Amino acid sequence: xxxxxxxxxxxxxxxxxxxxxxxxxxxxxxxxxxxxxxxxxxxxxxxxxxxxxxxxxxxxxxxxxxxxxxxxxxxxxxxxxxxxxxxxxxxxxxxxxxxxxxxxxxxxxxxxxxxxxxxxxxxxxxxxxxxxxxxxxxxxxxxxxxxxxxxxxxxxxxxxxxxxxxxxxxxxxxxxxxxxxxxxxxxxxxxxxxxxxxxxxxxxxxxxxx
Numbered sequence: 694x695x696x697x698x699x700x701x702x703x704x705x706x707x708x709x710x711x712x713x714x715x716x717x718x719x720x721x722x723x724x725x726x727x728x729x730x731x732x733x734x735x736x737x738x739x740x741x742x743x744x745x746x747x748x749x750x751x752x753x754x755x756x757x758x759x760x761x762x763x764x765x766x767x768x769x770x771x772x773x774x775x776x777x778x779x780x781x782x783x784x785x786x787x788x789x790x791x792x793x794x795x796x797x798x799x800x801x802x803x804x805x806x807x808x809x810x811x812x813x814x815x816x817x818x819x820x821x822x823x824x825x826x827x828x829x830x831x832x833x834x835x836x837x838x839x840x841x842x843x844x845x846x847x848x849x850x851x852x853x854x855x856x857x858x859x860x861x862x863x864x865x866x867x868x869x870x871x872x873x874x875x876x877x878x879x880x881x882x883x884x885x886x887x888x889x890x891x892x893x894x895x896x897x898x899x900x901x902x903x
Contacts, residue, residue: 697730698852737771749801750793778845780831782838810856817846
C-alpha cells in the first residue's frame with residue numbers, strides 16, 4: 694500500500710530538497726506498508742475531540758490563505774471513514790475561504806491537541822453544503838453562533854506529525870478538570886483541620902470544677 698500523504702507531497706522539488714539534505718533514502722522506504730486514506734477509530738476520536746482547526750485554501754491568484762475555524766468540542770464530526778464535516782459559523786463575513794473553495798476544492802488542514810502534543814495533518818476536498826440533512830448532522834445544540842453552511846470534507850490523505858516544538862497549552866476546561874481533585878482534597882483537609890481545631894479548643898477549655 695502507498696504512503697498516500699507523502700506520495701501527494703513528494704513533488705520533484707520536494708524530492709530534490711530531501712536529496713540535498715540527506716533524507717531522500719529514508720523517505721523512499723518510510724511508511725510504505727501503511728495507507729493513510731481512511732480514518733481509523735483513533736483518528737475519528739481525535740477529530741471529534743477538537744474545538745478548532747486550521748484550514749488552508751488557495752486563491753485564484755495562487756496565494757494560500759490559512760484560517761482558524763472553531764466551535765465547541767465535538768463540532769467536527771466524522772461521518773464515515775473518508776468523510777467528516779462541521780458547521781461553518783458566521784465570522785467576519787470576508788468569505789475568503791468560501792470564495793477560494795469556489796475556485797478550488799482542495800484544502801489542507803491541521804488539527805492540534807496542545808495538552809497531549811499531537812498534530813494531525815489532512816488533505817481533503819471540501820464541499821460547501823446547505824442541505825438540511827447535512828446541516829442537521831453537524832448541528833451544535835445550545836451553541837449561539839449562527840450557522841451559515843456546512844463544510845463537508847472528503848479525505849484524500851492524512852498523517853500524524855511529530856510532537857517536537859508543540860508547546861502544551863490548556864483551556865479553562867482542561868485546567869478545571871485538572872484541579873478538581875486538588876479542590877476536593879483541600880475541602881477534605883479543611884474539614885479535618887476544622888475538626889482538629891474544635892477538639893483542641895475543647896481540650897484546652899477549663900473544666901467547671903476549676
